[in-house]
Amino acid sequence: MSALVTTKKLCKSYGQGESKVEVLHDIDLTVQEGEFLALAGPSGSGKSTLLTLLGGLNRPDSGELIIDGIDLYSLSGERMADFRREYVGFVFQQFHLMPYLTALENVMLPLATTGIPAREQRRRAQELLQQMGLSGRENHLPGQLSGGEQERVAIARALVNKPALILADEPTGALDSQTGERIMALFGELNRQGMTIIMVTHNPDHLGHASRTIHMKDGRLR
Numbered sequence: 001m002s003a004l005v006t007t008k009k010l011c012k013s014y015g016q017g018e019s020k021v022e023v024l025h026d027i028d029l030t031v032q033e034g035e036f037l038a039l040a041g042p043s044g045s046g047k048s049t050l051l052t053l054l055g056g057l058n059r060p061d062s063g064e065l066i067i068d069g070i071d072l073y074s075l076s077g078e079r080m081a082d083f084r085r086e087y088v089g090f091v092f093q094q095f096h097l098m099p100y101l102t103a104l105e106n107v108m109l110p111l112a113t114t115g116i117p118a119r120e121q122r123r124r125a126q127e128l129l130q131q132m133g134l135s136g137r138e139n140h141l142p143g144q145l146s147g148g149e150q151e152r153v154a155i156a157r158a159l160v161n162k163p164a165l166i167l168a169d170e171p172t173g174a175l176d177s178q179t180g181e182r183i184m185a186l187f188g189e190l191n192r193q194g195m196t197i198i199m200v201t202h203n204p205d206h207l208g209h210a211s212r213t214i215h216m217k218d219g220r221l222r
């Protein structure tokens with residue numbers, strides 16, 4: 001295994017002057033290719049902030065992030081957006097599906113700017129929806145789907161670009177426990193297929209699906 005993600009002394013604060021809050025302190029983290037890493041820890045410990053930094057959705061005050069040999073924060077905003085599209089799939093607690101697009105159209109969205117022919121985009125999205133157990137739901141709008149189905153559409157959308165890395169922030173937080181467990185089993189399966197996953201979770205029951213758990217407290221890894 002080789003390192004896919006390496007951070008060196010990542011520091012992040014929000015605000016300025018007296019209202020400045022130091023959120024992350026000197027985060028040194030290495031995630032190997034093929035790992036399924038869970039980030040656990042109390043509310044406010046900096047888990048989501050770290051995840052946004054790892055995905056290049058946010059920039060640190062100082063420190064480095066190397067993904068697949070690329071020094072991410074040395075890139076311009078535009079190159080970083082290209083990098084995100086190519087390397088990272090995000091899954092959030094609130095799904096963030098476009099309400100007026102069908103399940104199929106939502107999954108195809110990340111491919112819109114890739115130059116891949118429309119027919120191939122559609123084929124890939126259909127195949128993923130099928131793998132997620134959503135055959136027959138392609139033309140449903142998000143509002144016509146259950147929470148678990150919406151989450152699976154969001155996961156299919158995150159996977160459609162074949163990213164090297166999946167970043168998931170409380171992916172089961174809005175789901176009932178049975179559906180959440182099914183989504184976790186799905187993540188486990190994706191990981192066994194070789195996907196590297198970093199997941200923030202509050203749920204101790206889900207840590208067993210990960211190959212490693214790191215606990216955060218007060219902006220530090222413990």
Ligand SMILES: Nc1ncnc2c1ncn2[C@@H]1O[C@H](COP(=O)(O)OP(=O)(O)OP(=O)(O)O)[C@@H](O)[C@H]1O
Pocket residue numbers: 014015021023041042043044045046047048049050
């Ligand atoms: N945009 C922001 N502006 C100011 N402070 C922020 C911002 N985002 C997060 N914070 C603060 O940073 C700290 C860490 O927040 P973060 O969301 O990373 O923690 P978390 O461990 O993911 O928490 P939770 O489990 O509750 O989601 C908190 O004190 C939060 O209030």
